[in-house]
Amino acid sequence: MKKLVLILVAALYLSTNAQTKQNDMEQKSYTVLVLMNATPKWLALTRAERSKFVENELNPIFARVSKTVKVRLFDSEYFHSSVSDFMIVSTANLGDYQLLIELLRDTKVYGAPYFEVKDIIVGRENLFEDFNERFKK
Numbered sequence: 001m002k003k004l005v006l007i008l009v010a011a012l013y014l015s016t017n018a019q020t021k022q023n024d025m026e027q028k029s030y031t032v033l034v035l036m037n038a039t040p041k042w043l044a045l046t047r048a049e050r051s052k053f054v055e056n057e058l059n060p061i062f063a064r065v066s067k068t069v070k071v072r073l074f075d076s077e078y079f080h081s082s083v084s085d086f087m088i089v090s091t092a093n094l095g096d097y098q099l100l101i102e103l104l105r106d107t108k109v110y111g112a113p114y115f116e117v118k119d120i121i122v123g124r125e126n127l128f129e130d131f132n133e134r135f136k137k
Contacts, residue, residue, distance in 0.1 A: 028130070032089040032097060033121040037082055042114035053108070061103045068093040069100055083118055 042050070062071045069091040077084035091097045108114050 027092055028124045028127060029090050029092045030094060030097065031123050031125060032087075032091075033119075033123075034087040034089065035083045035118040035120070036085045036087070036115040037118055038077070038084045038115055039113055041108075041112045045114075053114075057107050058104075058109070061100065061107070064103065065096050065100045068096040071100070085115065 045053070062069075065071075069089060072088045072090075074086050074088065075084070076086055089097060089100065104110060110117075
């Protein structure tokens, strides 16, 4: 009888664990747009100083969260008057996204500031599809 109970408990555990992993895989990632405008302090740096800052200060932060957070940097000053740069951050882990932002807040990106954050927009791709499926049920 003890063996039967142990087998049932093990089967229940494995089933629950498999369902959790499947739900995690089906979970849509968050996409975060961080809209920024370069300040005169950033623009006063030489291109070599900017590159050194990115290499020494930002890349280690991006590497620290890289297992769960993907960061892409974009220039937009050629196309927009109040947003010169933006980041696209993709993650399924909002805690690690929060860590990214907190680590950036400890740098001159926020501190000098080198950039003024104009807006942060969070979304999930095609989330309406999930709602439509839930609504059908």
